[in-house]
Amino acid sequence: MEGEPVNVNEFQELARQALPKIYYDYYSGGAEDEYTLKQNVEAFQGITIRPRILVDISRIDLSTTVLGYKISAPILIAPSAKHKWAHPEGEVATARAAAACDTIMILSYRSTCTIEEVASSCNAVRFFQCYVYKRRDISANLVQRAERCGYKAIVLTVDSPRLGRREKDIKNKMVNPQLKNFEGLVSTQVSTVSDTLFFPIIAKYTSMQCLTTAILMERNMH
Numbered sequence: 379m380e381g382e383p384v385n386v387n388e389f390q391e392l393a394r395q396a397l398p399k400i401y402y403d404y405y406s407g408g409a410e411d412e413y414t415l416k417q418n419v420e421a422f423q424g425i426t427i428r429p430r431i432l433v434d435i436s437r438i439d440l441s442t443t444v445l446g447y448k449i450s451a452p453i454l455i456a457p458s459a460k461h462k463w464a465h466p467e468g469e470v471a472t473a474r475a476a477a478a479c480d481t482i483m484i485l486s487y488r489s490t491c492t493i494e495e496v497a498s499s500c501n502a503v504r505f506f507q508c509y510v511y512k513r514r515d516i517s518a519n520l521v522q523r524a525e526r527c528g529y530k531a532i533v534l535t536v537d538s539p540r541l542g543r544r545e546k547d548i549k550n551k552m553v554n555p556q557l558k559n560f561e562g563l564v565s566t567q568v569s570t571v572s573d574t575l576f577f578p579i580i581a582k583y584t585s586m587q588c589l590t591t592a593i594l595m596e597r598n599m600h
């Protein structure tokens with residue numbers, strides 16, 4: 379690639395060159411034959427922006443609000459797991475980037491930095507993502523810690539009653555590390571091959587691979 383990366387695809391290519399294959403495959407891969415992953419990208423290609431012409435463009439303002447919090451543009455950082463596999467500072471660095479860009483970071487329950495570490499790293503507006511676990515004490519523990527640490531909303535993910543069968547991870551013999559947020563609560567060290575979501579969730583939804591339907595539940599904490 380010549381010069382600085384200028385779009386997301388070029389950043390992805392840099393990541394491919396920089397990361398060990400097992401981690402790159404995890405971040406970029408999807409389940410089974412990856413049809414849904416491809417459909418996801420194609421769905422975006424089907425969206426066109428209709429330009430408005432001969433309008434005043436001297437003041438362009440993309441800012442908006444989410445649950446009452448002002449952000450610079452309608453773009454949030456979606457919950458995603460295991461940022462330390464890409465960078466030693468992990469989700470702490472992502473949170474700082476969110477603050478610098480005036481947007482909201484949604485911290486995954488599968489983060490490689492804890493709820494507390496991310497909270498103390500910067501004062502960005504943060505939401506916390508989790509599932510509803512069969513063991514309600516685990517859900518309660520996570521939600522209470524997020525609330526104590528100043529996270530402003532709980533993002534409830536309901537589309538993963540089971541994790542997808544990610545064939546690249548199986549071939550790479552990927553082993554999920556103990557989840558930092560569950561240390562002292564329960565062991566989550568399972569291999570991807572037998573991964574069936576350590577705690578079945580109660581919500582019954584069909585899995586829409588990679589199209590996470592996040593329900594934002596305002597928690598009156600602002």
Ligand SMILES: Cc1cc2nc3c(=O)[nH]c(=O)nc-3n(C[C@H](O)[C@H](O)[C@H](O)COP(=O)(O)O)c2cc1C
Nearest residue numbers: 404405418456457458459486488507535588589590
């Ligand atoms: C590497 C990776 C890890 C993810 N981890 C989580 C997670 O821990 N929790 C979650 O709710 N969604 C997770 N997602 C799903 C994303 O939040 C998002 O819904 C999905 O990637 C679709 O958005 P996109 O088309 O912008 O990638 C993950 C996605 C990727 C690519």
